[in-house]
Amino acid sequence: MIILQKFNNLVQLFSYFNNEQVCREYLEQIRWNGNITCPYEDCKHDKVFKYSNGKVYKCDKCKRQFSVKVGTMFEGSKISLQKWFAAIYLITSHKKGISSLQLHKDLGITQKTAWFMLHRVRHSLGLNIQPSEKLEGTCEADETYIGGIGGQEKNKHQSKKTKGTQGRSLKTKTPVAGIIKRGGELRANVVDGTSGEILKKFIDENLKQGNPLNTDEWLGYKGLSKIFDHNVVKHNSKEYVKGDIHTNTIEGFWAILKRGIMGIYHSMSKKHLQRYVDEFVFRYNTRGFSESYRFDYVLNNINNHLTYKELKNVGSN
Numbered sequence: 001m002i003i004l005q006k007f008n009n010l011v012q013l014f015s016y017f018n019n020e021q022v023c024r025e026y027l028e029q030i031r032w033n034g035n036i037t038c039p040y041e042d043c044k045h046d047k048v049f050k051y052s053n054g055k056v057y058k059c060d061k062c063k064r065q066f067s068v069k070v071g072t073m074f075e076g077s078k079i080s081l082q083k084w085f086a087a088i089y090l091i092t093s094h095k096k097g098i099s100s101l102q103l104h105k106d107l108g109i110t111q112k113t114a115w116f117m118l119h120r121v122r123h124s125l126g127l128n129i130q131p132s133e134k135l136e137g138t139c140e141a142d143e144t145y146i147g148g149i150g151g152q153e154k155n156k157h158q159s160k161k162t163k164g165t166q167g168r169s170l171k172t173k174t175p176v177a178g179i180i181k182r183g184g185e186l187r188a189n190v191v192d193g194t195s196g197e198i199l200k201k202f203i204d205e206n207l208k209q210g211n212p213l214n215t216d217e218w219l220g221y222k223g224l225s226k227i228f229d230h231n232v233v234k235h236n237s238k239e240y241v242k243g244d245i246h247t248n249t250i251e252g253f254w255a256i257l258k259r260g261i262m263g264i265y266h267s268m269s270k271k272h273l274q275r276y277v278d279e280f281v282f283r284y285n286t287r288g289f290s291e292s293y294r295f296d297y298v299l300n301n302i303n304n305h306l307t308y309k310e311l312k313n314v315g316s317n
Helices: 010-016 020-032 081-093 100-107 111-128 196-206 248-265 270-285 291-299 308-313
Strands: 048-050 057-059 139-146 174-181 186-190 212-216 229-233
Touching: 010 081, 020 081, 020 291, 081 100, 081 111, 081 270, 081 291, 100 111, 111 270, 111 291, 111 308, 139 196, 139 248, 174 196, 174 248, 174 270, 186 248, 186 270, 248 270
Parallel strands: 139 212, 212 229
Antiparallel strands: 048 057, 139 174, 174 186
16 A cells, blocks of 8 residues: 555645646556556566656567556546546545536536546446455344336336335345444445345355354344354344344445435446445445545555446446
């Protein structure tokens, strides 16, 4: 982790990154820390020459030229690094996120470009939160449903509502499974359903065996006591807290997620939903970071590249 400047607000961010060369040098320092290497996967040579214009590098081995953007989320983008940095700052610092419509107004770019930029950032955030070890300590697991795909059912006229969408119906809702360590890390994935097979697989992949786990009484969690120290609160009986046993922590995150989706994004395609979930999970897991530390943390993990074609191939909303 290379941590450089300290920014307390967007004005200070723009004040420091007042031209494109400053942005390039900042990104070079964070990305390579003085040891520039060829970004191409089939080379990675560490003898690189930098041109006097400060924009272009050349690998001594493969002889290819490249910029500091190559191999990152910025590759192929004609948008300035100044605007990219502002987009990263805005999406990671706003508790509920920022819409493509608002970003297009704030940065003076088209909404289509803003939409693409936001998805590139979300893609990078998702890669940043890939778990490496299973959770330990007191944990809570729960599932929720993200509705409004194609329009919020509750806001439709009675004659236009989709039939059979109550409860756990998946006609207009998408299930998301989550698990959180109290005071620690959160993980959440879009899932195909809330059956015991699906939920138990998700929990087993993320939680150390024998670990304390709190859930509600949903049948999908039945049988977890064979593997974990499983405790249950019976929401259907209006039991929400039983001593130290509750699922209030993860339900608090669901509330943040749904308020953000309904208030900022309104609706989204199921095929893109995981990226939105990753965005909220990232902000939650870095809630103790300062704005500048979170900004630098993202720049330390940008060696990924999502093309517009790849994005469009997984959905069009």
